[in-house]
Amino acid sequence: MMTLQDKWDELADIKDELAARDWFMGTSGNLAIKVRDSPMEFLVTASGKDKKKRTSEDFLLVDATGKPVENTPLKPSAETLLHCAIYRETNAGCSLHIHTVANNVISELYGDKGSVDFQGIELIKAFGMWEEDAILSIPIIPNYAHIPKLAEVFTTYISADKGVILIRNHGITVWGKDGFEAKKLLEACEFLFQYQLALHQIHSK
Ligand SMILES: CSC[C@@H](O)[C@@H](O)C(=O)COP(=O)(O)O
Numbered sequence: 001m002m003t004l005q006d007k008w009d010e011l012a013d014i015k016d017e018l019a020a021r022d023w024f025m026g027t028s029g030n031l032a033i034k035v036r037d038s039p040m041e042f043l044v045t046a047s048g049k050d051k052k053k054r055t056s057e058d059f060l061l062v063d064a065t066g067k068p069v070e071n072t073p074l075k076p077s078a079e080t081l082l083h084c085a086i087y088r089e090t091n092a093g094c095s096l097h098i099h100t101v102a103n104n105v106i107s108e109l110y111g112d113k114g115s116v117d118f119q120g121i122e123l124i125k126a127f128g129m130w131e132e133d134a135i136l137s138i139p140i141i142p143n144y145a146h147i148p149k150l151a152e153v154f155t156t157y158i159s160a161d162k163g164v165i166l167i168r169n170h171g172i173t174v175w176g177k178d179g180f181e182a183k184k185l186l187e188a189c190e191f192l193f194q195y196q197l198a199l200h201q202i203h204s205k
Pocket residue numbers: 026027028029030045046047048049076077078079097
């Protein structure tokens with residue numbers, strides 16, 4: 001059986017890997033991993049920390065509403081409600097949110113369209129799309145400073161079978177059945193975004 005410590009270590013390892021890619025600029029980003037189903041509880045990154053550092057105060061346990069389970073001076077991520085929505089609406093075991101230049105620029109380029117679509121590129125297989133003519137459509141939603149409003153809009157775009165939402169000029173959130181799956185989707189998305197930006201540069205010459 002996986003203990004709380006096992007889950008903590010798993011999330012800490014994922015955090016280190018994403019940090020090594022420089023995906024936590026300026027304290028941005030937040031990560032979560034489900035610890036148990038009933039009552040539903042998950043570990044989430046503490047708010048405002050330098051996520052490139054590994055400390056004993058990196059995560060705290062919260063309930064389905066995003067409230068800390070135990071008395072703690074730590075504050076859960078400001079975007080905990082997005083993770084709550086994912087665990088409420090899906091069977092996900094892990095959810096990851098990062099800000100990169102590539103995901104922000106793509107969200108701005110395709111924001112008015114409401115999605116960015118990928119077809120005929122091998123890496124969409126990371127999303128389980130194996131058919132020749134499959135199209136991966138990543139939804140792009142507006143950003144709202146008011147997190148309950150952002151979570152409300154975000155919830156309407158959660159689809160259990162895809163696991164990715166891009167928030168305009170903000171960042172990407174992915175989720176999967178476990179940490180491995182969520183990280184795979186995140187890496188695939190960032191590859192696709194960089195590919196799309198490179199194509200843009202060529203076409204705009
Ligand atoms: C410091 S800019 C990024 C934040 O506003 C937010 O979008 C973010 O991703 C991190 O917030 P946090 O509360 O640390 O989880």
